[in-house]
Amino acid sequence: MARPREFDEAEAVRRAGRTFWTHGYQATSIRDLEAATGLVAGSLYKAFGSKRELFLLCLEQYMKEESYLALLLKLFDTPFEEALRRIFDLIIDSASDRSQRPAGCLATNLVAELLNVDPELGDAAAAGLAEMHKALKFRLKWAVESGDIPAGRDVGVLASYLMVVIQGMLLLSTSTKDVEAMRAARDMAIKSLH
Known part of the structure; x- marks a missing residue:
């Protein structure tokens, strides 16, 4: 049985979005996203797939909110x-x-x-x-x-x-x-x- 996520996914996406918004897509590193979300790289990849996929989620959430x-x-x-x-x-x-x-x-x-x-x-x-x-x-x-x-x-x-x-x-x-x-x-x- 998979363990439930121990973080607020919407808040992680919101914080990552603010990082992309402030620094740009290319200039935002995985370390920047770790610092913004409080998640380690492995957790980011597991939860969101890739930086690109995370950005698309951030953009979608930004447009809605x-x-x-x-x-x-x-x-x-x-x-x-x-x-x-x-x-x-x-x-x-x-x-x-x-x-x-x-x-x-x-x-x-x-x-x-x-x-x-x-x-x-x-x-x-x-x-x-x-x-x-x-x-x-x-x-x-x-x-x-x-x-x-x-x-x-x-x-x-x-x-x-x-x-x-x-x-x-x-x-x-x-x-x-x-x-x-x-x-x-x-x-x-x-x-x-x-």
């Missing part, structure tokens, strides 16, 4: 402008060294790296970004129908614009950390809704 898409879906009953502002503010706050949340987005941070190293992993990360775009478009349609946003707006174009603003802010949050530029972009994007 911590991604900006997950936040947008959790804020479904919140007026769209307020939900969008919360997302922008979370991105801006993540640029701070005091933030509990790593800067950027796991999928955004790693998609370019992974497309060159492992196209299948890159495609998995890119799929999360495509889902965010679809969710923005859906939420914008809902916002127009509910009167949160004026009728007649091209929600496809607006969703694309907001996606580009979000991606730009995510890049700034991990690179220059230019909070003033991110705030200005947030304010302009909010104005574009009306």
Whole structure:
């Protein structure tokens, strides 16, 4: 009879995901994952198969729990402008060294790296970004129908614009950390809704 696992698998995946998010896929070593999860290499391989398989679990969990898409879906009953502002503010706050949340987005941070190293992993990360775009478009349609946003707006174009603003802010949050530029972009994007 197999022994039951003596660790919280979801928490181990969450901690490993934070490590990939912070350091990148290639730069994250098995030792880094051991330190993050408290598991030895043998236990990691037994539980998750490989670094690659663990990353896919991390990405899946991130998209369901911590991604900006997950936040947008959790804020479904919140007026769209307020939900969008919360997302922008979370991105801006993540640029701070005091933030509990790593800067950027796991999928955004790693998609370019992974497309060159492992196209299948890159495609998995890119799929999360495509889902965010679809969710923005859906939420914008809902916002127009509910009167949160004026009728007649091209929600496809607006969703694309907001996606580009979000991606730009995510890049700034991990690179220059230019909070003033991110705030200005947030304010302009909010104005574009009306």
